[in-house]
Amino acid sequence: MNHFAYHKGVLHAEDVPLAAIAESVGTPTYVYSTATLTRHIRVVTEAFGDRPHLICYSVKANSNLAILRLIAERGGGFDIVSGGELARVRHVGGDAGKTVFAGVGKTQEEMEAALAAGILLFNVESAEELEALDAVGRRLGRRAPFALRVNPDVDARTHRYISTGLKTSKFGVPFEEAVALYARAKKMKGLLAAGLDCHIGSQLTQTAPIRAALSKVAGLYSALKEKGHPLAYLDVGGGLGITYLDETPPSPEEYARTVLAAAGATGATLILEPGRALVGNAGVLLTRVLYRKKTPARHFVVVDAGMNDLLRPALYEAHHGLQPLVKRRGKAVEVDVVGPVCESTDVLAKARPLVLPQAGELFAFMSAGAYGMSMSSTYNSRPRPAEVLVDGAAWRVVRERERVEDLWRGERA
Numbered sequence: 001m002n003h004f005a006y007h008k009g010v011l012h013a014e015d016v017p018l019a020a021i022a023e024s025v026g027t028p029t030y031v032y033s034t035a036t037l038t039r040h041i042r043v044v045t046e047a048f049g050d051r052p053h054l055i056c057y058s059v060k061a062n063s064n065l066a067i068l069r070l071i072a073e074r075g076g077g078f079d080i081v082s083g084g085e086l087a088r089v090r091h092v093g094g095d096a097g098k099t100v101f102a103g104v105g106k107t108q109e110e111m112e113a114a115l116a117a118g119i120l121l122f123n124v125e126s127a128e129e130l131e132a133l134d135a136v137g138r139r140l141g142r143r144a145p146f147a148l149r150v151n152p153d154v155d156a157r158t159h160r161y162i163s164t165g166l167k168t169s170k171f172g173v174p175f176e177e178a179v180a181l182y183a184r185a186k187k188m189k190g191l192l193a194a195g196l197d198c199h200i201g202s203q204l205t206q207t208a209p210i211r212a213a214l215s216k217v218a219g220l221y222s223a224l225k226e227k228g229h230p231l232a233y234l235d236v237g238g239g240l241g242i243t244y245l246d247e248t249p250p251s252p253e254e255y256a257r258t259v260l261a262a263a264g265a266t267g268a269t270l271i272l273e274p275g276r277a278l279v280g281n282a283g284v285l286l287t288r289v290l291y292r293k294k295t296p297a298r299h300f301v302v303v304d305a306g307m308n309d310l311l312r313p314a315l316y317e318a319h320h321g322l323q324p325l326v327k328r329r330g331k332a333v334e335v336d337v338v339g340p341v342c343e344s345t346d347v348l349a350k351a352r353p354l355v356l357p358q359a360g361e362l363f364a365f366m367s368a369g370a371y372g373m374s375m376s377s378t379y380n381s382r383p384r385p386a387e388v389l390v391d392g393a394a395w396r397v398v399r400e401r402e403r404v405e406d407l408w409r410g411e412r413a
């Protein structure tokens, strides 16, 4: 459910015609919907009802300050993977005490900053990282609260590039080593065993892998409690999928039922790390048609957004819906919608039936709120897009379009 819809043939974000934003701010531009994001936070929270839980939004999905502030104002916490993300969270007044820190390569500087800020939980991903965190804790005269991220060796049945819970993955510690590692950590003065963590992948569309992974992890949680480890948090990760094309991911209610059935009996406070499920369908990328080009093999439509602006199709063979900002009639032909970047993978929509547009026509790539702007780059020296946040009939720029001078900031000729 989202708040992007046609009214009298004109695509709107809430009460704002998207074409008005494109004309005013230019293209390419990301547009986010406050009502959609707010709704997604609410339905996830309601699905878990009065079971003790904390929503820690995965900052890497979309790290714009305005989005982070919206989430903080609605009581959300954060899941971060770098010191940079911690700085963003703190910049908008986000609560470090509701923030968890994951990632296989945290530096000691990043750990120190997070511990000093009062982070809720470090999700530790290796034995050596555990020792580094212990050293940081002792240096600061604190016990660093940690959870081991265990790898449950479950196939998440998603794209292999976004699957993280298999034995061969770089993430987490092997499930079988967890008990020994908690025992070792108990002797370290700079650590406090506060929880247990897992995250098996992203864009999950089936409940079976979630249930399988969490059942294993919940069993381990209870076993660790019995051994006297003072765990209070069971972090079940993120990964709930969304509909890009015809996927049928579990509803938030179904997801909550699955999580609670597997892990509810532990009595732990559940930590949820949704990213895509909150912001994915709350954003679109506006683009303008530059040229049409017909070769013996294909119809191409060249647009002003490229893989540097929206990487997911090139990186994951991902599908994004493509909607004209003003509905058009006519006979559809099969087209490849491509960007200006000098790479053969810069194809944003492949073999789509489309009424052949004129140069200048405006379109929206749908479901682009997650891993869109946050994965953008300036490859080909293309300034990054602007970002706009809509709220009802109001809208504002929440990140200016980059200027060409920004491209070489910090460089010396």
Ligand SMILES: *Cc1c(COP(=O)(O)O)cnc(C)c1O
Pocket: 058, 060, 061, 079, 102, 103, 199, 201, 202, 203, 237, 238, 239, 240, 273, 274, 275, 276, 277, 370
């Ligand atoms: C990326 C990530 C998430 C969020 O994943 P989504 O699929 O966007 O929900 C949550 N937890 C961890 C550890 C991650 O790396």
